[in-house]
Amino acid sequence: MSLFSAVEMAPRDPILGLNEQFNADPNPKKVNLGVGVYFDDNGKLPLLQCVQAAEKALMDKPSARGYLPIDGIAAYDSAVKALVFGADSAVVQEGRVATVQAIGGTGGLKIGADFLKKLNPQARVLISDPSWENHRALFTNAGFEVGSYRYYDAATRSVNFDGMLADLRAAAPGTIVVLHACCHNPTGYDLTPAQWDQVIAAVQERQLVPFLDMAYQGFGNGIQEDGAVIGKFVATGMNLFVSTSFSKSFSLYGERVGALSVVARDKEEAARVLSQLKIVVRTNYSNPPTHGGAVVAKVLNDPELRAQWEQELGEMRVRIKAMRSKLVDGLKAAGVQQDMSFITDQIGMFSYSGLSKAQMDRLKSEFGVYGTDTGRLCVAALNSKNIDYVCASIAQV
Numbered sequence: 001m002s003l004f005s006a007v008e009m010a011p012r013d014p015i016l017g018l019n020e021q022f023n024a025d026p027n028p029k030k031v032n033l034g035v036g037v038y039f040d041d042n043g044k045l046p047l048l049q050c051v052q053a054a055e056k057a058l059m060d061k062p063s064a065r066g067y068l069p070i071d072g073i074a075a076y077d078s079a080v081k082a083l084v085f086g087a088d089s090a091v092v093q094e095g096r097v098a099t100v101q102a103i104g105g106t107g108g109l110k111i112g113a114d115f116l117k118k119l120n121p122q123a124r125v126l127i128s129d130p131s132w133e134n135h136r137a138l139f140t141n142a143g144f145e146v147g148s149y150r151y152y153d154a155a156t157r158s159v160n161f162d163g164m165l166a167d168l169r170a171a172a173p174g175t176i177v178v179l180h181a182c183c184h185n186p187t188g189y190d191l192t193p194a195q196w197d198q199v200i201a202a203v204q205e206r207q208l209v210p211f212l213d214m215a216y217q218g219f220g221n222g223i224q225e226d227g228a229v230i231g232k233f234v235a236t237g238m239n240l241f242v243s244t245s246f247s248k249s250f251s252l253y254g255e256r257v258g259a260l261s262v263v264a265r266d267k268e269e270a271a272r273v274l275s276q277l278k279i280v281v282r283t284n285y286s287n288p289p290t291h292g293g294a295v296v297a298k299v300l301n302d303p304e305l306r307a308q309w310e311q312e313l314g315e316m317r318v319r320i321k322a323m324r325s326k327l328v329d330g331l332k333a334a335g336v337q338q339d340m341s342f343i344t345d346q347i348g349m350f351s352y353s354g355l356s357k358a359q360m361d362r363l364k365s366e367f368g369v370y371g372t373d374t375g376r377l378c379v380a381a382l383n384s385k386n387i388d389y390v391c392a393s394i395a396q397v
């Protein structure tokens with residue numbers, strides 16, 4: 001008799017499962033659009049120049065690897081605050097933001113979830129329908145009951161905004177609402193500024209707790225533009241949670257660099273919140289790792305490297321947009337009758353293509369073109385070499 005006799009085999013992560021299938025596929029033309037990763041036009045994961053330069057500078061002055069403070073590198077946390085809220089913003093100047101370095105955006109979400117669970121164990125969590133697949137699991141594992149608010153309307157290929165508002169207005173006070181700050185994953189549809197105003201009013205009216213997941217700042221319309229919604233929330237004076245990820249924007253997926261920022265009412269409250277966030281970190285993994293945070297802090301705080309990063313991030317953003325246009329034109333040229341121009345209305349790394357599970361299965365088995373069962377395609381994995389093949393394959397199904 002083993003302790004583990006009754007342990008069930010957990011289902012495979014759907015995206016990682018798809019990758020395994022892709023790797024095993026002998027089709028020489030295969031294209032993996034199932035991933036959530038940006039590839040360059042050569043189909044390679046980029047190593048940004050600014051990252052290389054920062055790493056070189058760090059190597060030139062090697063330092064011993066002591067423990068970091070529980071909340072991470074101070075210069076990193078202040079750079080995150082400046083990026084997310086604006087360096088000159090009142091909320092930062094007044095010391096109202098508590099920021100901790102986290103293990104990726106996922107880590108930021110988890111620290112926030114654990115803190116919220118202690119704060120209000122009875123609260124429910126609402127995520128968008130659909131959402132990044134880990135939102136539900138993460139908040140469920142943190143002990144919450146997780147429901148959803150309507151978000152995507154397949155029939156009109158747009159945000160079901162009335163449905164979303166109605167669901168937020170029906171939520172009990174204290175409900176935690178997870179919102180995608182920009183580049184909604186998986187649909188690619190974001191709210192307009194006017195719609196955000198209405199969402200913020202509903203959140204405020206119903207006394208909900210906003211938790212903004214910002215995993216793609218700079219991938220949509222620009223660093224400032226993508227972060228604008230944060231300023232709108234802050235302007236109301238509400239308490240606010242923001243998770244940040246640099247996985248995509250720095251192409252530093254494996255370094256696990258992210259953060260959690262919490263907006264408090266005043267400096268003293270922020271200090272109390274920070275002390276609690278540190279307990280969450282301390283009792284989970286004690287303190288964050290050094291390398292990724294040091295690289296990002298170096299880039300964000302050095303004017304030259306910062307300019308280089310903004311340029312490289314801009315190139316990634318522009319390339320994705322170009323691929324969206326090419327996809328629309330290519331599908332038309334390949335004989336797709338339907339108007340596919342909605343693809344250029346979407347934003348960020350992903351496109352909800354409207355393809356059914358059966359069509360996605362055919363794409364995979366007959367053409368070696370991989371996307372998720374829901375029809376989500378990673379536009380950031382398209383390039384000038386694979387786009388014609390992808391368009392022709394989609395036209396066939």
Ligand code: PLP
Pocket residue numbers: 036103104105106107132180185213215245246247253256257258
């Ligand atoms: N949140 C969303 C919406 C995401 O799409 C992702 C990554 O795909 C994350 C969070 C997690 O980011 P990280 O890899 O930095 O943990």
